[in-house]
Amino acid sequence: MTKTDLLPREWKEKGNEAFKKGDLEDALSSYTSALHLAKDDDAEKAVYYKNRAAVYLRQREYAKAEKDCDAALKICPNDPKALFRRCQALEALERFEEAYRDARAIIINDPGNKAIQPIAARLHEIVQERLKQNSRVTVKVAQMLEVAFDLSKENGHRETAMNNLLVLSREKAGAEVMFKEGIVEKITKLLKVEKKEEIIVSAVRIIAELCKDNTARTELILKDIGIPWFLEMINSKNVDRVNAAQYCIQIVLNSYSGMDTKPESKPNSEMCEKFKKEIDTVLSCLVYSVTSRTITGLARDSILELIMRNIHYTALNWAERLVEIRGLQRLMEVASELEEYKYESAMEITQSTRTVTSVCLARIYENMYYDAAKEKYMNAIDEYIKDKLLTPDIESKIRVVVAITTLLLGPLDVGNSIVAKEGIMEMILVMAGTEDPLQQKVACECIIAAASKKDKAAAIINQGVNILKKLYQSKDDSIRVRALVGLCKLGSSGGTDAKIRPFADGATKKLAEACRRFLINPKKQKDMRKWAVEGLSYLTFDAEVKEMLVQDQEAVQAMIELAKSGDQSVVYGVVTTLVNLCNAYDKQEIIPEMIELAKFAKHHIPEDHELDSPEFVNKRLCLLAKAGVTSALVSLSKTESQNSRELIARVFNGICSQHDLRGIVVQQGGAKALLPLALDGTDKGKKQAAQALARIGITINPEVAFPGQRIMEVIRPFLNLLSPECSALENFEALMALCNLAGVNENVRSRILKEGGFQKIELYMYEEHEMLRRAAAQVMNNLLMSEEAVKFYEGENDRVKYLVILSQDEDEQTSIAASGALAMLTSLSNKACAKIFETTSWLESIHFLLANPKPEIQHRGVVIVLNMMESTKEVASKLIETDVMEILMALSKSDTVENPVIKEIALKALEAAAKWDLIKENQESSGATTSTSPLESID
Helix, strand or coil, X not given: CCHHHCCHHHHHHHHHHHHHHCCHHHXXXXXXXXXXXXXXXCHHHHHHHHHHHHHHHHCCCHXXXXXXXXXXXXXXXXXXHHHHHHHHHHHHCCCHHHHHHHHHHHHHHCXXXXXXXXXXXXXXXXXXXHHHHXXXXXXXXXXXXXXXXXXXXXXXXHHHHHXXXXXXXXXXXXXXXXXXCCHHHHHHHHCCCCCCHHHHHHHHHHXXXXXXXXXXXXXXXXXXXXXXXXXXXXXXXXXXXXXXXXXXXXXXXXXXXXXXXXXCCCXXXXXXXXXXXXXXXXXXXXXXXXXXXXXXXXXXXXXXXXXXXXHCXXXXXXXXXXXXXXXXXXXXXXHCCCCCCCCCCCCCCCCCHHHHHHHHHHHXXXXXXXXXXXXXXXXXXXXXXXXXXXXXXXXHHHHHHHHHHHHHHCCHHHHHHHHCCCCHHHHHHHHHCCCCHHHHHHXXXXXXXXXXXXXXXXXXXXXXHHHHHHHHCCCCHHHHHHHHHHHHHHHCCCCCCCCCCCCCCCHHHHHHHHHHHHHHCCCCCHHHHHHHHHHHHHHCCCHHHHHHHHCCXXXXXXXXXXXXCCXXXXXXXXXXXXXXXXXXXXXXXXXXXXXXXXXXXXXXXXXXXXXHCHHHHHHHHHHHHHCCHHHHHHHHCCCCCHHHHHHHHHHHXXXXXXXXXXXXXXXXXXXXXXXXXXXXXXXXXXXXXXXXXXXXXXXCCHHHHCCCCHHHHCHHHHHHCCCCCCCHHHHHHHHHHHHXXXXXXXXXXXXXXXXXXXXXHHHHCCCCCHHHHHHHHHHHHHHCCCHHHHHHHHCCCCHHHHHHHHCCCCCHHHHHHHXXXXXXXXXXXXXXXXXXXXXXXXXXXXXXXXXXXXXXXXXXXXXXXXXXXHHCHHHHHHHHXXXXXXHHHHHHHCCCCCXXXXXXXXXXXXXXXXXXXXXXXXXXXXXXXCCCCCCCCCC
């Protein structure tokens, strides 16, 4: 009989067997098959539901367990087992009142059920305490509501009351009471007349807290106040209010999708499907409002960030839908806006708007992972540009060129394909050659953005370099600085290759000096200083420019202050310059054989400059760190651009490569900024940030470097470095950091194990690489302080056997770590003590440890023997049958053993053997006379 021929009852039996063996996945599959085949809603089907609920409880899938119990109770009301399991699930979900209801129902229907009585008693206490707490919360809420919403009260008192309500809303009981008291309606009425921004911000945040993790409340709130209210709240020039409203809208989307605010959070596919319409409505409203002429620039940036954060396939996967509703055309409208160009229907934008738009366009393009989707994306962009160019006025041409520049800063492939179209580059060059400053400016910016690759730069050098030189002679500084950046970019097209210099010798230094003058001049507008930094970002491929810049404290400080301004448009320039100064870019591995082959074929071979040697790079890292570059990186790390985040992580990692600079990074908030970079971004970026965190974790006490919850959150990045795709150095540093973490406390060790750390760490204990093997053994030594880790060694496996073998490793530190782990393991597990004998060379290993000249190893050896002697009589008997007892007696009396603790432990081991009656008193053989020692009875 095949599996497909099984009856529902047979599937149930199969599931029961799997459940008893602990094979939960097989049990779940079997009970599900039984349910699929069961046609009638009878008592037998209720059993299948109850059994599957039991599996879900073991798997901690409490919501699913509750759902199955509900189904069982629908068929068989008041079934004790179904009630009992639902009670357990509800308690785990912290729905204590409902859990107590089920417990009471069991007692009423089955008064003799002893299993439920302690649970019912415990739940009764919790429910009573919650009733008391709720009554206290109700009084507090009533008091605060009375003050906060009374316009006749002093603003200071009202603000305090609203802040107190915000604190209460973060508690489950407080949120429930406030919602029942109609606070949502009170807030909407108040904010129509409220003038004090602090009160408005707190009120908006209260709405967010009421929506958080509660879909039912979110639906009711949206029904009452509508999406326009959220858009009204975000439309402000007050940064705090805009941030609060942005957070509030994100919480609404999270409530519908099952996401949270953590970077690595993923949506719940079932919830996304269930609330597809609601999610679509919210995102559509955001897309339509992005081109509104009545909203502030700050609001527009926030709406763009919300779209960017949620449309990606790692979030709500809404990018294709955005293209369908003509959202790309709207984004291109924003992309074409200029702060300097004001006209009747102009949108208000900030210095960051175009940068944020370019990143948003790039994020959407990332989702176009198949040709048809890419074609739709390109068609939408083409349509926008054609529509604009149909109008012959200059304004339309300017807007098209500005939009192309924004594309070139975002989805580069799309931008390049537009530039390559017939007539586009010619139009840009013609605009650059006019006498109109605005046309010159936008054309210059587009030429800079288009010269992104060597092949593109070569074409522009031929056509545009003379135009750029001419524009550099302009009396308008804003045009001069842009032309300067264009020349810098073209001059750096050789990259780090010391042999390739597109311009004459010394030209890059002159360009760098010109950029410096713009950068350090406080009279120049921030926009010009931003362009100056971008120019340096290209010139700093040249090692001589790197050295000149890093020695210039005034220029470095000006760059750091610019970065700390929070302007998103400066991110690329500053970060790329820093990456170049730190040599933190990817370098291609040079294979000597390939160099010889290239010489033979007369190919060009890249050459590094002598000023890019490790000695000079390390000096630059120290100068930058001491100048306060970490604070600049912390400000810049708020960007949503994945590429920029990777570059920031690279600079952090470069600084953290220097042992003495890690403390500075932690002091200036670098560890906090690195954590989100390690959890969200490009693969290389996450790896760089995780390595930087690991380096900090090696040098600095983890409790100081990663205070509070952060110590738990760094575990996953460290474990991600334990991958074959990472280098041996990254593996080693992750293991060293994990070793320090595992020594902190049991909660941290438990989290490492929960994240699957045991298996990943264990693999490195089998590595041929001595340093990796040693580091893994050291982590395991600390992990074995946890009883959860001990269970891995007690199962049917050879883990204890390998630990015994590793304890006599040639590498002294590996031996210390492995024998320490074995000492810890044998102190906690009698099973592990017995498993030592499974190793054929166990006695040889014991001899190696007990007779070792190193006191640290010898100490661990006697502890292992003591643990074995104390474990069981059977284990102790096997030890006594060997020469171990003689070695212990010799150790206890030896004058050569310097450590008195070793002697003391050896004596304790002999005492343990005496307690099992395995050795008896023999004064003659021991050479002892009368003695008061507890070893009087030893033979």
